[in-house]
Amino acid sequence: MIAPYLVLLIAFGIVPVIVAAITSLEPSVINPGGGPLNYLQALQDFRFLPALGNVGVFLLLYVPSMLIVVALMSLLLDTVQGRWNVPLRLAYIVPASLTGATAVLVWYFLLEPTLSPYKDVLHALGITQGGQIWRAPNLAWIFALMAFFTGAGNWIVVQYGSLQSISDDILEAARIDGANAWQIGWRIKLPLIQKYVVYMGILVFAAGLQVFVEPQLISSSVYPGLASNWSLNQLSYSFAFQSNNLGGAAALSLMLLIVCVIGAVFVIFKTDFFEGAGVKEK
Amino acid sequence: MKRLAVALVAVMALSLGLTACSMANGSSGGKPTLLLWVDTPRVPQATMYQKLMAGKETIKIEVIAQADAQTKIALHNRTKSGWPDVIFGAAADTAQFLDPSNGYAADLTNLVSKKVFDGFGQGNSDCKFDGKYYCLKNDLANTVLWYNTKIFKDLNLTVPKTMQEFADTAMKLKGTGYSAGAIGDQNYYASFVQSSECPLAAVPTKNTVRIAPDDPKCTRVAQLVQPLLDAGVVDKRSSFDAGFIADVAKKDKVAMTIGPSWFGDFVIKPTDSWGVPAGEIAAAPMPAWGTGSDNKSGAYGGGVFTVSAHSKYPQAAADAAVWLTTSDAMATATTTPTFPAYGPANKLWEKRISTDPYYASNPYPAMAAGANNISQVDRPVRFAFVAQIGAVLQADINGGKSLKTALDDYATSLQKLAPSSGYKVLTK
Known part of the structure; x- marks a missing residue:
C-alpha cells in the first residue's frame, strides 16, 4: 500500500536532497577547494541577511493572514448552506487562477496610479506615482498581497471541505446545548479541524520561505532589478547562474530545507497533528 | 487596456x-x-x-x-x-x-x-x-541627444554641444513646463555616468575590477545633474514610468533628452509610448563632457x-x-x-531610418558619430552590473536620494558583489 508513495518520495524527495548534498560540497570560483566552506560562504554573502530579513517580514505578513482569513472565511462559508454556497466556492477559487506572471501583471496594473481602475482611491490616499508604490520598503507587503490572493481561495475551499467532515451529531448536540453560531464555529468546528489548519500552516510557511516567482518576475520585467536577490531562493539562483557557484546554491537550498523540516516537526509535535488520524504515538 | x-x-x-x-x-x-x-x-x-x-x-x-x-x-x-x-x-x-x-x-x-x-x-x-x-x-545602442525642434524653435534654444551647454539649456526650461528628460533608470548610467567615463566596472587587468565612485569623472556627473533635478527640469522617474509618460512625455513636454539610438523608434515615436507627433524630433551628436577625447558616448x-x-x-x-x-x-x-x-551594415541600414518622415531631420549622422566613440572604461563583467542599477541606483533616484548618494550606494553594492564572481576590487 505504501509502495507508490515511497517510490515517489525517493525519486522526487530523497534523491534530489542527496544530489544537492553532494553538489553543496563542489568547488566554486570563491571556494576552489570545495567542501563545507560553501555553507559558511552562503551565510556570509552580503545579500544573505537582507534577503533573510525580507523573507522574514514576508512570512510574518503572509502566514498569519492566510491562517486567520482562511479559517474565518471557511467557517463563514460553512454557515452559508443554500444556493449561494457553490457560486461562492467558485468565486474563492477564481483569484487562484492568476498565478505567476499573470498575477504580477495584474497587480502591477492594479497598483500603478496612472493605470489602475482604482486610481481615484490611490490618488485620494496621496499616491499619484508608481514610484511611491514600487519601492523596497513596500515590496514585502506587495508580494504578500499577491501570494495571499493567489493562495487563499484554494485553501478556503479545502478547509471548507475539512469542515464537512464534522459529524452533524456533534453540531446538533452543540445547538441543543444552546451554543450560538459563533460559539459553534470557535469552540466546536475550529478545534475539530485544527490539524488541517496546522497542515496548511506548514505548507504555507514552506511555500512562503521559498518565495521566488513574484520578486523574480517584477525584477525581470516591469522594474528591472527592483527586487533582485530579494528572497533567499533568488539568492540561491544567483549563486548558481550568475556566479557559477552551484555548491553555494545547493548549500543555501539545503539550509532552507532544514529550516522547513525543523519548523514542520516542531509544529507537528507541539500539536495533536497525528492523534486520531490512524497514527499512534510512540 | x-x-x-x-x-x-x-x-x-x-x-x-x-x-x-x-x-x-x-x-x-x-x-x-x-x-x-x-x-x-x-x-x-x-x-x-x-x-x-x-x-x-x-x-x-x-x-x-x-x-x-x-x-x-x-x-x-x-x-x-x-x-x-x-x-x-x-x-x-x-x-x-x-x-x-x-x-x-x-x-x-x-x-x-x-x-x-x-x-x-x-x-x-x-x-x-x-x-x-x-x-x-x-x-x-550609443547615446545621442534627442531634441524637439518645435520646442527648441518656440523657446529660441540652440542645440547643446557640450554637457555644460546641456545643463545651461535645461536650466532655461525651468518654469516653462518643459523637461530635459527622465533619469530614473539605466539611462542615467548610460547617458551621464558612462559617457563621463566614471570607472564602475573598469578592468585594468584580468579578474581585477576598478569601482571608484570618488573619481573626478564620477563626481562631476552629480555636480552637473543634481541642480537640474533640484530645479525640476529633469525628472527623477524613468522614461518608461507610466506617470512620467502621462504627465510629461505624452503632453509633448520633453524638450530634449539624452538617450540611446533606439529611443527614437521605440520610446519617443510609438503612440503607445511617448507618442510625440511626427516632424518634431531630431537627433544631435552626444554632448561632450570636456575637450578633446573627453567626448564619449554611453551605451544602453x-x-x-x-x-x-x-x-x-x-x-x-x-x-x-x-x-x-x-x-x-x-x-x-x-x-x-x-x-x-557592423560599419558597412549600418550604412545600409541608414536608408531605412534616414527616409523615415517621422523625424524632423535624418537622425543617422548623430547615431553614426557616436557609434565608434562609446566609452571603453567600463567593460562587460561577470557580476550582475545591470541588475544592480535597478536594485540600487534606480531605486535610490526614484526614491528621491541625491545623485551622489545613489551612485555611492550603487558602487558599494558592486564592490561587494564583484568578489563573488572572482574579481579583486580596487576602490580608488
Whole structure:
C-alpha cells in the first residue's frame, strides 16, 4: 500500500536532497577547494541577511493572514448552506487562477496610479506615482498581497471541505446545548479541524520561505532589478547562474530545507497533528 | 487596456537591445547542423539565415528570453551536452561564458576573418577580452541627444554641444513646463555616468575590477545633474514610468533628452509610448563632457552573438554569427530593429531610418558619430552590473536620494558583489 508513495518520495524527495548534498560540497570560483566552506560562504554573502530579513517580514505578513482569513472565511462559508454556497466556492477559487506572471501583471496594473481602475482611491490616499508604490520598503507587503490572493481561495475551499467532515451529531448536540453560531464555529468546528489548519500552516510557511516567482518576475520585467536577490531562493539562483557557484546554491537550498523540516516537526509535535488520524504515538 | 499596452510596449522596448549580418565561408565536412538560440526580435534574421542555408546546413532556431541565457548555458554545462552552437545575449553574458569556470564561449579571433573585425571598427570592442574576440556585436545602442525642434524653435534654444551647454539649456526650461528628460533608470548610467567615463566596472587587468565612485569623472556627473533635478527640469522617474509618460512625455513636454539610438523608434515615436507627433524630433551628436577625447558616448543595450566552444562545426557556427551580424540582407531588412554594429551594415541600414518622415531631420549622422566613440572604461563583467542599477541606483533616484548618494550606494553594492564572481576590487 505504501509502495507508490515511497517510490515517489525517493525519486522526487530523497534523491534530489542527496544530489544537492553532494553538489553543496563542489568547488566554486570563491571556494576552489570545495567542501563545507560553501555553507559558511552562503551565510556570509552580503545579500544573505537582507534577503533573510525580507523573507522574514514576508512570512510574518503572509502566514498569519492566510491562517486567520482562511479559517474565518471557511467557517463563514460553512454557515452559508443554500444556493449561494457553490457560486461562492467558485468565486474563492477564481483569484487562484492568476498565478505567476499573470498575477504580477495584474497587480502591477492594479497598483500603478496612472493605470489602475482604482486610481481615484490611490490618488485620494496621496499616491499619484508608481514610484511611491514600487519601492523596497513596500515590496514585502506587495508580494504578500499577491501570494495571499493567489493562495487563499484554494485553501478556503479545502478547509471548507475539512469542515464537512464534522459529524452533524456533534453540531446538533452543540445547538441543543444552546451554543450560538459563533460559539459553534470557535469552540466546536475550529478545534475539530485544527490539524488541517496546522497542515496548511506548514505548507504555507514552506511555500512562503521559498518565495521566488513574484520578486523574480517584477525584477525581470516591469522594474528591472527592483527586487533582485530579494528572497533567499533568488539568492540561491544567483549563486548558481550568475556566479557559477552551484555548491553555494545547493548549500543555501539545503539550509532552507532544514529550516522547513525543523519548523514542520516542531509544529507537528507541539500539536495533536497525528492523534486520531490512524497514527499512534510512540 | 491601452495603458496596459503602453507599459507592455515600454517593457518590450527595453528588451530590444540589438540586431545583425554577412559572409558565409566554408565549413567542416558533412552537412552541418547548427542550433541557434535567439530572442524574439532576432528571430527574423535567424530565419533569413535558415532559408539562405537550406540544403547546405540544417539550422535549428530556438527562442529564449535574453535574461535566461546565462541560466540555460549553466544548466547545459551541468549536463555537458545540448549547448546551442550560437547564442544571442548581452556582452556581459559573454564575459561569463569565456571564464574558465564556464567555458562555453569560443575564441573567434581565428575563426572570423580580419576583414570582418576591421569592418566593425570599434563597434565590436565589447567582445574583445584580453586581446581576443569572443563574440560579434549585433547592434549598437550609443547615446545621442534627442531634441524637439518645435520646442527648441518656440523657446529660441540652440542645440547643446557640450554637457555644460546641456545643463545651461535645461536650466532655461525651468518654469516653462518643459523637461530635459527622465533619469530614473539605466539611462542615467548610460547617458551621464558612462559617457563621463566614471570607472564602475573598469578592468585594468584580468579578474581585477576598478569601482571608484570618488573619481573626478564620477563626481562631476552629480555636480552637473543634481541642480537640474533640484530645479525640476529633469525628472527623477524613468522614461518608461507610466506617470512620467502621462504627465510629461505624452503632453509633448520633453524638450530634449539624452538617450540611446533606439529611443527614437521605440520610446519617443510609438503612440503607445511617448507618442510625440511626427516632424518634431531630431537627433544631435552626444554632448561632450570636456575637450578633446573627453567626448564619449554611453551605451544602453546592444547585444552580441557568442559561438559555442563545444560546437561540432566551429567554422560553420562562426560563419553563422558573422552572417547574422554583418550581412547586407540583415542590414536592409525591414525587420532589423536597431543600429547594426557592423560599419558597412549600418550604412545600409541608414536608408531605412534616414527616409523615415517621422523625424524632423535624418537622425543617422548623430547615431553614426557616436557609434565608434562609446566609452571603453567600463567593460562587460561577470557580476550582475545591470541588475544592480535597478536594485540600487534606480531605486535610490526614484526614491528621491541625491545623485551622489545613489551612485555611492550603487558602487558599494558592486564592490561587494564583484568578489563573488572572482574579481579583486580596487576602490580608488
